[in-house]
Amino acid sequence: MPAEITKKLSAEIGKALASPAFQQRLASEAIDPMPMTPEQFAQFIQAELVRWSAVARERNISLDE
Numbered sequence: 586m587p588a589e590i591t592k593k594l595s596a597e598i599g600k601a602l603a604s605p606a607f608q609q610r611l612a613s614e615a616i617d618p619m620p621m622t623p624e625q626f627a628q629f630i631q632a633e634l635v636r637w638s639a640v641a642r643e644r645n646i647s648l649d650e
Contacts, residue, residue, distance in 0.1 A: 591623045 601607050602620050611618055621629065641647070 595623050 599620060602618050608618075619629075
């Protein structure tokens with residue numbers, strides 16, 4: 586995705602997350618948002634891939650049927 590679009594989406598999501606009404610709605614659904622920059626999000630996703638890949642290997646879980 587082009588960087589300018591990523592930045593625009595990130596800014597708009599940040600605005601939504603700053604809204605007290607939206608925060609209240611998320612809280613009512615037991616959702617705890619984790620606002621982050623696109624770079625932080627990429628790092629988070631990479632760390633999650635490493636984490637869950639290790640769990641799958643440890644438990645001998647595969648996508649093969």
